[in-house]
Amino acid sequence: MKKTIIVFSGDLDKVMASFIIANGAAAMGDEVTMFFTFWGLNALRKPERIPTKKSFMEKMFGWMMPKGVNKLGISKMNFGGLGAVMMKKIMQQKQVESLQSLMETARMLGVKFIACTMSMDVMGFKPEELIDGLEFAGVASYLGEADQANVNLFI
Template sequence: MENKSTMVVFNGDLDKAIASFIIATGSAAMGNQVTMFFTFWGLNILRKNESVPVKKTFLEGMFGLMMPRGPENLGISKMNMGGLGSKMMKYIMRKKNIATLQELMETAKELDVKIIACAMSMDVLGITEAELIDGIEYAGVATYLAEADQSRLNLFI
């Protein structure tokens, strides 16, 4: 076993995304190599906030309209209340000087956390590379499993 941590980020809720990046940056700060594998709804965390003009089928376009676009537009898992819950959480975090999800994502990149978008989930949901943030990798489950196989810690969020 090497000094590696891996996690599957399956969920796209704001609170779970924040927890994922806090764990990832904490592990990286401890000297571990960290791999985050974003799949299905977790891919929404990696979407750019602005719309990107790409050709999609009708169903792919519908998925794109129904899913939140990027870290600034995620709801929370409990008490979202039409978006009010996430606004309250962001306000409290700001008042207590807690890093935002966007800041945690930038810190993760600075700490060389490997961020992988699941290619199969992208295909299923009609998400293209152009719609995701820069500086990430694209791979399938075999790549993630190879990383997890060498890891001391593996999480599913």
């Protein structure tokens, strides 16, 4: 069986839910594709600054948005980042895997990560600013995967 997940949100809790579902499906032997678009691309950003040639607007997008999974806020009650800190602390106390760990598990299980090239263009992200091991494609590639899947989620 095949599953696809569009990761549209850049909120910690929603990205985490995406990876929990992806890992569950992959652990059951399903082929899983995650298509990261718009704000979801923030989860794929490298935490360090990568020098690239960008327009003023592209630089502003990059400056305003979180760089990687450790900088994502939560969707409700973020309180300027304090909500995410509290959530991570509670998750650690409850022995819930971190988002970084969930991403690593997904890779080990063979989950395919696709970065949306149109969203990258709009937001000014360059391939070298994103984590290694990604595929880069447009919506037609996602739709090709989705046509073959029995479950398609938008998170």
